[in-house]
Each structure stands twice: as structure tokens, then as C-alpha cells.
Amino acid sequence: MMRLGPFEVERRADPPVAWVLAVSVLAILVAMLLAGIIFWSRGISPLRAYAVILSGTLLNRHALPEILRNAIPLLLAGVGLVLAFRAQFWNIGAEGQILLGAVAGTWVALFSPVPPALKLVVMFLLGFAAGALWGFIPALLKLRFAVNEVISTLMLNYVALYLVSWLVHGPWKGPEMRGFAFTDTFPAAAQIPLLAGTRVHWPTLALGVLLAAAFALLLARTRLGFAIRVQGHSPDAARYAGINPIRTILIVMVLAGGAAGLAGVGEVGGIHHRLLDPNQISLGFGYAAIIVAWLARGSPAASILTAVFLGLIFASGDVMRVSLQMPARVTDVFNGLILFCLIGSERLLYVRLRWAPVLARGPLPAVETDPGAPGATGGDG
């Protein structure tokens, strides 16, 4: 038992939502402070940097839709990761799953004989399928051959990256686009409609919100959801309860990969209207989606909020790139620091300060056992 002045530091198993929120905000503020120090060391006043960012994002009515535009892929990929992480499957492959979705969407848009009226629907369907396939492979490799999923999903990201790169430099390079490594522009029927005057492709956004709701329902109300929760809590308990871990994880990864695939369709169909350099299709959305899922702390519904927050980070990255002449990668500095601070502060969640001046001290309450941080047991496959 530790003391902090007149307070006693107690453990608790189930932190209230307000406390979770407070700790998360604190972690983000610390990350901002650290990023500010890095700016300052580069001769950029952190105050000025944050002022520029604020005036270019939250305080600018025209820039607000950009936050939402960035939140769309983050939500779709992130909500899938929530599901995967709940089942203790370390899917780091959302980036590749997004790219595969983009490839499938492009194929439908440019090379398939699908009638124009059905193009968008088929793009989303096949995009989901392609992302799902890219999620299914590491799940199968883990279950069948015990290949560590962190490694396999990461390797598949690189495979997807070079696949897209090959397509746009080689077989799919558009004849209209001489000199550029792009495919041709999508026909109008394959372009996802935007909210007027913005880059918010609302059908994809709607899909993201729908999926978040569906996944929340799935986790809370279905047999599969129960299986996922038990599996995530204790694989042994799941086995005793007669839950088939193979089936659970395969389904989870199909859903998670598919959701990320939809994000890829959204990016090529709603924003770029062509397949292009993989680093321009996904600006690291798949990796940032890990933060979306982590911040949401296992709740698909909460990932709507956290995706918007990460969308803000990406929009800020754009502002920094244009106004402060920073490389696009600067968002990674923020993402890395936020993630560090988030997980570093996790232990704070499970403590509570209790007013207990030394003189008025009664018998000590029984010490609860350490509940451990959620997901702290990332054992190796």
C-alpha cells in the first residue's frame, strides 16, 4: 500500500468511464507536450505550431470536413481492430488489408464488366472480400502453422504495398497517364458521391458507423460475441466452455480485414478516383487504426469518437506539411508519442486515491489482486 500525502493509493478493478476519459486526455496532453519539445528543438515555437494547427483544423470551418474525411478509413480499419484485439489476435495488417481493398475496388471500377448502376455496390463487396482474404491468411497461418500473427500481418503489409506499386507501374498503368504511375481515372459510376464541397464520401462513412453499431451488437448480444469475449479473456476458459477458437478467430479476421478493405475502396473510389502509389492511398491509416482501437478500449461504438480524434491528427499533419514545411511523416511522431503515453498511463487507470489522513486511519481495507491492464498479456503465439 502506497501513500501520497494524506491519500492512500488503492487498486481497483473496474475504472469508471470518467476516469478512463481523464487518463486518456492526460496521456494525449503529455504526448502533445513531448511533440512540442521536439518542435522547439527544431527551432519551431511549439505555441506557434499548435496555433497554426488549431487555426487550420478545429477553428476553420472549411477544414472541419477534412477531419471527417480522414476519420473514415480510420474508423473502418479501427473498428475491425477492436474486434481482433478483443479476441487477442494481434492484427497489425490493417494497412495491407486497406490496400487490398483498394486493389479490388480498382479492378471493379476499371476492368470488370459490371454494369454502371451496380459498380459501387460491387466495389464495396469485392473490396470487403479482398481485405477479408488478406486478414484470413494470417489467421490461418497462426492456427494451422503457429506463425506469429504480428510478423505475418506485417509482412503481408509489405507484400500488399509492392503489389499495388507493381500494378500502377506495370499492368494497370493508365495509358492516359503518361509518365505517372497511376491507373486511369475511374468512370463516374465508380466514384463514391461526396458531401457537397468536401472530400467526405458519405456512403463509406455511413458504412463505418453501421459497422461500428453492428460490431457493438455482435459483441454484446450474439454467441460469436460471447465467444470472442471469452477467447480474449482466457483462451483456456474458452476451450473448457467448448468454444472453437479456430472458428472464432477466422471469423473475426474476416470481419476485421473486410472492414479495412472497405476503407481501401473508400480511399480510391471517394478521394483519388484511381489506384496510385501505395503511400498516397493510405497515409498510414492502418497503423494509426491501432491507436483508434486502443483508445476505444475494446468498444466498437467508442471507436467512432477515437477515429474522429485520429482524423484530427491526420488533418493536423496536412496543415503542418503545408504551413510548417514538415514531411508527411510528422503525423507518425504524434501517433507514436500518443501511443506510448496511452499505454504508459494504463496502470493509472487501475488506481484510486482515497482520502485517508494518517491520524484518522482505521483498519486497512483488503487489497484487491492486480487485475492487470487489458491486453497486457500479449503472449507469443
Next chain:
Amino acid sequence: MSEIWQTLLVALPLSTLLLWAALGEIYAERSGVVNLGVEGMMILGALFAFAVAQETERPGLGLLAGMGAGALAASLHALVVVTLRANQYVSGLALTMFGLGLSAMLGRRWEGLPLLNTLPETSPVSYGVFLLALVLWFVLYQTRWGIAIRSAGEAPAAADALGVNVYLVRYLCVVFGGALAGVAGAYLSLAYRPSWTEGMTVGLGWIAVAIAIFAAWDPLKGVGGALLFGVLFHLAFRLQERIAPEALQMMPFISAILVLALTSPRRGRVQAAPEALGLPYVRGEK
């Protein structure tokens, strides 16, 4: 046959680079800590090595700077996962994101500059790593330190009871691993491709993590893994005119998955991971 030797020989610089990083990861994981930040530590090592070598015109100092940068980055990971007991996977990923971002931000000034004094491709830094693998193998299996490291990764509570300072061992191994990843980065930007470009590690750090697993956390087997992937990457880097370069660039990553699948523990050919790998150690408080 001689052609195979030829390829092996020219791919050697890449193999040494991978081996530096893989040996570091093997030690970190043996002590019970997964560090997925190798890519990030490597690229920070590459940048700081290049910057210092460029400013001082002394590649030796650059090498030290790269080593220091890697060690410093790794100590961040150690702080978060050993002391704060956070999730090791997520922390390592954060380190990779942070390293890639920070190096891109700081490295602009050096982008595309030529390096006058490079580190020779064959030097103690290159062939020395094979000697290091032997030493690290000896330390791991034949000395008290090795027992301390392995027990911290296999059964930390028991190790602690026997007087091993598990936290200290884990800190040292993670920081040591970071220093080696930094050397790998320095070798990349000072010798193998004497230059600095944003994102120049192109996934080599992840391959090093895969080698650590493939080698069953054994430094000597790591040599074999590094040679294999060195050849694969070499083909990707240097034979780009013949086959679509992207197909070749994909190859090391596809092979990594295949190799891991074929040598999986379920087939009974490779020993399992350290028992407590990935688990934070909480000293009994009762």
C-alpha cells in the same frame, strides 16, 4: 556451386546488417521482452550515424552515434514495458512509428547529401558480427549471465527468487538490443548505401524480428537466417533490371512468412519461445 558462393559473398553486407539487428532482438526476447521497434531504432541509428559522420567527417563517430541513438530509443521501450508494464507489442509499434516519423522530420537537412568518408563495406563492423554471434551464443549458454538472461525470459518469478534482478536484466537486454539495431542502421547509412533517405530501412527491421523467431532465439542459428534473408534482399536490391522490381521486393517478405510456417513449432522442429515472452513481470507485493 561457385555461383551460389558468389551470391552469398556479394549478399554478405546485407546479411551482416540483418544479423546485427537480429542478434539484438534475440537478446531482448530471451530476457522476455518483444521489441517490435527494431525498424524504428534502426532508422534512427541510420540517421544519427549519417548526420554525425557528415558533420565530423569521421565515420567511426557516426557509428557510435547510431549505436547511441538505437540504445536511447530502446530505453524508451524498456521504460514503458518493464517499469510501466505496458503491452510490449503496442509499445514496440509505437517506437517504430515514432522512429520513422522523427527521422523523417529531423533528416530533411541530410536528404540526398553524399558522404565523403564512408565506412568500408568490409571492416570489423561487417565480419565482426559473426564473431559477435559466437560470443553471444557462448554468453547465453555457457555463462552465469546467460542463465540470468534466459531465466528472466523463461521463469521470471523463479529467477527473482534466486536473486536475479529481472527488471535490470530486461532493461540491459533491451538497451543492448537497441544498440545493435542502431549499429545495423549505421551500417546501412555509412557503408551499405552511404546516404540518408527517408524510410531507407524499407522493412529490414521487421525481417530482423522474423529472423529472431526463425532462429529459435539462438544467436548461431541467427547467422543462418541472416545469410538466407541477406541473399533474398540482395536479389531484390541489385537485380532490379531483370524482373519487375516489385516482385523481387516482395520476395523477402513472402519468404519470411513461408519460412516461419515451414519451421513452425507445431512441426516439432524448432524449440518454443521463451515461456514468459511478452509478459510483464510483476514482483510479488504481498
